[in-house]
Amino acid sequence: MNLQRLLVVIDAEHQQQPALQRAADVARKTGAELHLLQIEYHPSLEGGLLDSHLLNRAREAILRQSHEALRASVAHLSDEGFRIEVDVRWGKRRHEEILARVAVLQPDILFKSTHPSSALRRLLFSDTSWQLIRRCPVPLWLVHDVAPRGQSLCAALDPLHSADKPAALDHQLIGISQTLQAELGLQAQYLHAQAPLPRSLLFDAEVAQEYEDYVTQCSREHREAFDTLIAQHAIDRAQAHLLEGFAEEVIPRFVREHNIGLLVMGAIARGHLDSLLIGHTAERVLERIECDLLVIKPDGKG
Known part of the structure; x- marks a missing residue:
């Protein structure tokens, strides 16, 4: 097993990013490069009264802003010497976008946070996590807590x-x-x-x-x-x-x-x-x- 190319799913809905912190811990010990992937989607920008041109412009603006925000949020890691690539995509089915990126990048490990928030243990893993467990072809590291x-x-x-x-x-x-x-x-x-x-x-x-x-x-x-x-x-x-x-x-x-x-x-x-x-x-x-x-x-x- 190599530990040189790590793909990290960023969850913009949560302030804490346990998967990123765990991947960074691994990269500190192995010198691995970090590839960050954030999936954006807003139902209001999928059809409706706006024409397709305006919808595309709105989605592009969101992706550009999210990319800049994500890049700024990991600037401290870049300053620390990490090799980081940032990718922000639009997609309704998050697991499909993640798997598409896995197919292209072929990471050694895919990191994703689970963000448990319910007493019902079945809800420990989101639908995206379950889909990745079933279908991800590379090792999948599901991170439970920041520490x-x-x-x-x-x-x-x-x-x-x-x-x-x-x-x-x-x-x-x-x-x-x-x-x-x-x-x-x-x-x-x-x-x-x-x-x-x-x-x-x-x-x-x-x-x-x-x-x-x-x-x-x-x-x-x-x-x-x-x-x-x-x-x-x-x-x-x-x-x-x-x-x-x-x-x-x-x-x-x-x-x-x-x-x-x-x-x-x-x-x-x-x-x-x-x-x-x-x-x-x-x-x-x-x-x-x-x-x-x-x-x-x-x-x-x-």
């Missing part, structure tokens, strides 16, 4: 590929985590949560009698797969955690208890076109965490 929670990251692994993940994705997650540990000084932890089928779901009496053997075998298979995966990388055993329980419960709890600042997860797109979805387990995890999230797609897949 990072801690100096540790956690990579959520799935060595038995129960979520239909390709085997290479776990190695990809580990490699990226090791790069972030080396480049950014983040202490990496590696987590796998495993849970056997609950006894309450077994209705066949004969099968139920063999439940304990099933649990033992399930645990052994997960342990062997996790140990084999970890052994292929230079990972201290103290950094590897195999915990029992459902991922959507274990991962958020581990993040809280270990003051994790960045959760690294793989996402698999299912379906096609606008129906792309990541796994239900992953979505339930995302609704419960309160740290930054780095979403990784398998190499060559968006």
Whole structure:
């Protein structure tokens, strides 16, 4: 994973820009260049009584003013020596404009703020964020707060590929985590949560009698797969955690208890076109965490 070209989505509706601050922190340590993207849109300038020429002039004026304002707001970063490019675009569907810019720029990471503002965890991520989680082909770093929670990251692994993940994705997650540990000084932890089928779901009496053997075998298979995966990388055993329980419960709890600042997860797109979805387990995890999230797609897949 390279850390030389960072694309940052600027949210003009908020005064604070956690994504920009996090990207700047990364750039300070790596010398990366920052590409800032701001999307403007006002429904009143999409048709109506004004003719198309006047509408275009109004949109152009807004884009020019926004560009100047954004450039002025990051002048202190330019003075600090950052290499910064500013791009302000007009677009009704923000995620489509962002993905178009990603396709052209091919950044190493896309940064976006989540701006949580509701007690309903589903609203932690806006529709734009969910669309990017599903469709962004490059690593997507969703920033939760201006100040990072801690100096540790956690990579959520799935060595038995129960979520239909390709085997290479776990190695990809580990490699990226090791790069972030080396480049950014983040202490990496590696987590796998495993849970056997609950006894309450077994209705066949004969099968139920063999439940304990099933649990033992399930645990052994997960342990062997996790140990084999970890052994292929230079990972201290103290950094590897195999915990029992459902991922959507274990991962958020581990993040809280270990003051994790960045959760690294793989996402698999299912379906096609606008129906792309990541796994239900992953979505339930995302609704419960309160740290930054780095979403990784398998190499060559968006």
